[in-house]
Amino acid sequence: MKKFLSLLLSVALLLSVCSSAMAASSIHWLTPGDTAAEVVEDDDRIIAAINEKFDIDLNVEYVPEGSTEKVNVAMASGDFPDIVTGAYGTTATQSWIENGMVISLNQYMDKYPNLKAWLDTYSWAAIDGQHYGLPFITQYSVANTLIGMRGDWLEKLGMDYPTNLDEMKAVLTAFTFNDPDGDGQQNTFGFSGQKPVANFDWVFYAYGRQYGDYELNANGEIIPFFEHESFIPAMTYIKELWDAGVIDPEFVLNDSSKLEEKFFQGKIGAMPHAMYRHVARLENSTKSLFPEATLVYGLPPVGPDGTSFGMNKAGRSGMMTCITAACKDPEKAVAFLDFMVSAEGNDLVRLGIEGIHYTKNGEEITMNEEERSKDAFSPSGWAHALAWGSLYWPLESGYMPATDPSRDRALESIELATAAQKPSLVKQKTALEVEYSSALEDIYNQYFIDMLYGNVSIEEGTAKLCEEWRSQGGEDMLAELNAVYAASK
Amino acid sequence: MKKTQNKIRRSLGSKIFDALNLLFLGLLAFSTVYPFWDSLVVSFSSLKGYLSSSVHLWPSEWSLEGYRYMFSNPTLWTSYANSIFITLVGTLINMVLTIMTSYVLSKTYLRGHRLLTFLCVFTMMFSGGIIPTYMVIKDVGLLNSVWAMIIPTAISTYNMIILRNFFSGMPKELEESATLDGCTEIGVLFRIVLPVSIPAITTVTLFYAVEHWNDFFSAIMYINKQKSWPLQLFLRSMLYENEAAYQSGGESLYLLGQPMKMAAVMMAIIPIMCAYPFFQKYFTKGVMTGAVKG
Numbered sequence: 001m002k003k004f005l006s007l008l009l010s011v012a013l014l015l016s017v018c019s020s021a022m023a024a025s026s027i028h029w030l031t032p033g034d035t036a037a038e039v040v041e042d043d044d045r046i047i048a049a050i051n052e053k054f055d056i057d058l059n060v061e062y063v064p065e066g067s068t069e070k071v072n073v074a075m076a077s078g079d080f081p082d083i084v085t086g087a088y089g090t091t092a093t094q095s096w097i098e099n100g101m102v103i104s105l106n107q108y109m110d111k112y113p114n115l116k117a118w119l120d121t122y123s124w125a126a127i128d129g130q131h132y133g134l135p136f137i138t139q140y141s142v143a144n145t146l147i148g149m150r151g152d153w154l155e156k157l158g159m160d161y162p163t164n165l166d167e168m169k170a171v172l173t174a175f176t177f178n179d180p181d182g183d184g185q186q187n188t189f190g191f192s193g194q195k196p197v198a199n200f201d202w203v204f205y206a207y208g209r210q211y212g213d214y215e216l217n218a219n220g221e222i223i224p225f226f227e228h229e230s231f232i233p234a235m236t237y238i239k240e241l242w243d244a245g246v247i248d249p250e251f252v253l254n255d256s257s258k259l260e261e262k263f264f265q266g267k268i269g270a271m272p273h274a275m276y277r278h279v280a281r282l283e284n285s286t287k288s289l290f291p292e293a294t295l296v297y298g299l300p301p302v303g304p305d306g307t308s309f310g311m312n313k314a315g316r317s318g319m320m321t322c323i324t325a326a327c328k329d330p331e332k333a334v335a336f337l338d339f340m341v342s343a344e345g346n347d348l349v350r351l352g353i354e355g356i357h358y359t360k361n362g363e364e365i366t367m368n369e370e371e372r373s374k375d376a377f378s379p380s381g382w383a384h385a386l387a388w389g390s391l392y393w394p395l396e397s398g399y400m401p402a403t404d405p406s407r408d409r410a411l412e413s414i415e416l417a418t419a420a421q422k423p424s425l426v427k428q429k430t431a432l433e434v435e436y437s438s439a440l441e442d443i444y445n446q447y448f449i450d451m452l453y454g455n456v457s458i459e460e461g462t463a464k465l466c467e468e469w470r471s472q473g474g475e476d477m478l479a480e481l482n483a484v485y486a487a488s489k
Numbered sequence: 490m491k492k493t494q495n496k497i498r499r500s501l502g503s504k505i506f507d508a509l510n511l512l513f514l515g516l517l518a519f520s521t522v523y524p525f526w527d528s529l530v531v532s533f534s535s536l537k538g539y540l541s542s543s544v545h546l547w548p549s550e551w552s553l554e555g556y557r558y559m560f561s562n563p564t565l566w567t568s569y570a571n572s573i574f575i576t577l578v579g580t581l582i583n584m585v586l587t588i589m590t591s592y593v594l595s596k597t598y599l600r601g602h603r604l605l606t607f608l609c610v611f612t613m614m615f616s617g618g619i620i621p622t623y624m625v626i627k628d629v630g631l632l633n634s635v636w637a638m639i640i641p642t643a644i645s646t647y648n649m650i651i652l653r654n655f656f657s658g659m660p661k662e663l664e665e666s667a668t669l670d671g672c673t674e675i676g677v678l679f680r681i682v683l684p685v686s687i688p689a690i691t692t693v694t695l696f697y698a699v700e701h702w703n704d705f706f707s708a709i710m711y712i713n714k715q716k717s718w719p720l721q722l723f724l725r726s727m728l729y730e731n732e733a734a735y736q737s738g739g740e741s742l743y744l745l746g747q748p749m750k751m752a753a754v755m756m757a758i759i760p761i762m763c764a765y766p767f768f769q770k771y772f773t774k775g776v777m778t779g780a781v782k783g
Contacts, residue, residue: 036740061713066731077624277738288537393737
């Protein structure tokens with residue numbers, strides 16, 4: 001047994017020595033990637049094409065379950081890949097930069113135009129003028145979420161998709177009390193959302209909230225959004241909906257699948273939800289019980305001033321792809337990343353190799369699904385495993401296969417959601433934000449629920465919230481944010 | 490003549506007590522069985538059948554779609570093979586090493602046995618933590634290998650102590666008689682001690698096997714290559730929803746309905762559940778009753 005064990009151990013050791021010996025000439029990329037993408041096999045032709053182009057041996061390693069913690073552990077233990085993708089704006093990526101674990105890309109910017117263009121877009125992310133990686137902020141300038149409603153219920157009640165807050169209240173009330181499903185029972189709710197506090201941003205923006213992250217006071221200083229004049233009237237509107245009983249009381253328990261399930265079961269008539277690739281799925285799943293069901297969506301309702309509306313905040317977090325200090329051939333790693341953010345690189349990982357994975361006739365592109373299935377392409381015209389998760393997601397790229405039957409509606413939903421997106425005052429995440437924001441968010445959530453349930457009046461709750469939020473680190477964080485904001489102007 | 494009463498007359502209080510007992514224990518049993526039953530029923534339902542009611546006692550519309558989807562994934566089979574390998578080989582290694590260690594440590598006349606026991610128990614209280622363990626695994630070259638799920642956990646101190654205590658409680662005379670009959674030390678272990686320790690050994694084997702079968706965390710930490718994933722990690726990754734992918738239209742498996750998720754759950758637990766009945770017959774007491782006379 002002992003012999004057997006020691007034999008096994010030595011075999012394992014030998015194997016790892018062999019693989020690390022091969023890594024000398026290779027580019028090893030550790031990334032969460034897109035967890036659900038197809039598995040990249042050894043004979044993948046897209047990887048082969050990249051290898052040939054740059055004379056490298058590319059080895060992309062995806063960590064299970066998109067776990068950035070796993071990436072952090074690998075880095076912290078000194079197990080450096082050549083290229084690493086982690087979560088942007090976290091203590092982990094901050095420490096990579098502070099400890100010199102990743103290199104500055106500035107010296108390569110002149111030689112690599114695509115890299116330069118990318119970094120220029122994210123110029124605010126540079127630290128003392130140095131770019132330590134390629135940030136990729138999700139939903140940076142494009143958005144996805146709208147209020148989806150049962151179109152057949154609206155039709156039955158003789159109503160249109162609401163365009164202002166009064167109409168919205170009327171619709172949600174009718175969804176709750178006018179038996180939209182026609183079963184003679186009062187068993188439906190107008191609106192539901194997800195834990196912890198649902199998505200009521202559409203109310204705050206309708207009452208005049210301006211920005212995605214914070215607000216400005218009369219002196220042009222950054223304040224939390226609940227200190228803005230829009231907060232109390234918006235909160236009052238939400239409380240009216242709650243008191244009228246049109247909000248699903250279980251919303252504080254819903255996760256994303258529970259929320260969807262309630263929509264599919266006809267228990268709720270409206271919910272804020274990501275649209276885009278979900279449009280067809282949401283509608284079809286609802287049709288499984290109610291064949292006549294349709295999904296409608298539109299711009300969020302405007303407020304009392306008749307013009308203000310909004311739903312989505314500009315993204316402030318995402319991924320960051322860096323080249324590590326251990327990379328033996330940083331020049332090649334940079335060349336590869338430059339390619340990955342170029343039009344040519346995008347075409348390769350989304351469409352494939354012309355003549356093999358697709359054919360082009362003028363503007364029309366025909367996918368060859370049989371050939372694509374031999375490499376790591378997802379079915380139905382979706383992209384290669386390398387395409388998403390590190391530097392792009394389909395939403396940010398506006399990607400939707402031409403053959404997809406729900407393409408038009410999906411793209412329309414992005415257009416509407418983006419029109420309802422609000423910019424950020426401060427684009428980067430500051431150090432104190434990374435440290436405090438989740439605890440501060442908990443304070444807000446607690447007061448929101450207390451005000452909604454009527455445990456405390458809205459005026460009093462707001463005053464207490466401001467006080468507690470500021471004393472628990474909010475004050476320091478605002479000071480830091482104001483400094484960054486002043487410097488960016 | 491009076492009718493012979495062969496039943497003990499029971500007071501009303503005792504009857505009520507029994508009835509309440511039955512009710513309470515029945516509810517308790519139901520509360521443990523129902524989640525399993527619900528998952529089983531949902532796994533055999535169509536999406537429509539699943540959505541049409543909140544309580545699932547029987548599939549209202551049968552469908553094998555969930556299982557069909559799971560079975561059509563080739564990675565499922567490699568991960569099944571990996572899990573079976575890890576469980577069988579891992580448990581074998583566990584048992585050989587644990588038995589040997591605990592048998593030696595149960596001999597109180599051995600010099601230094603206290604120190605050795607202390608060193609083992611120390612690891613129960615204080616472990617190196619994730620990053621140092623990761624570094625060790627990396628440096629011995631076990632990253633991305635199924636052996637990373639076997640070697641580092643080759644002995645569980647907890648199980649070792651269970652066995653050590655069992656061995657300690659064994660009558661000395663048993664071993665002495667074997668030695669008198671000319672049995673070697675190894676012979677005593679294999680011919681005398683192990684055969685009478687079957688209940689304890691089966692228990693520990695089951696502990697180890699279930700631990701190996703359910704282990705996914707060490708796979709997340711040490712194994713990136715999908716081909717070396719155990720079943721639990723593969724199934725978890727199917728159920729796992731990446732928020733960014735969900736929001737931004739990646740290839741997330743959010744498209745999977747609840748029946749498919751439950752099919753995955755069933756496939757993870759049914760094989761190890763099937764192992765229990767085979768172990769159960771060894772859970773007998775009193776093997777050593779009457780082994781020592783006088």
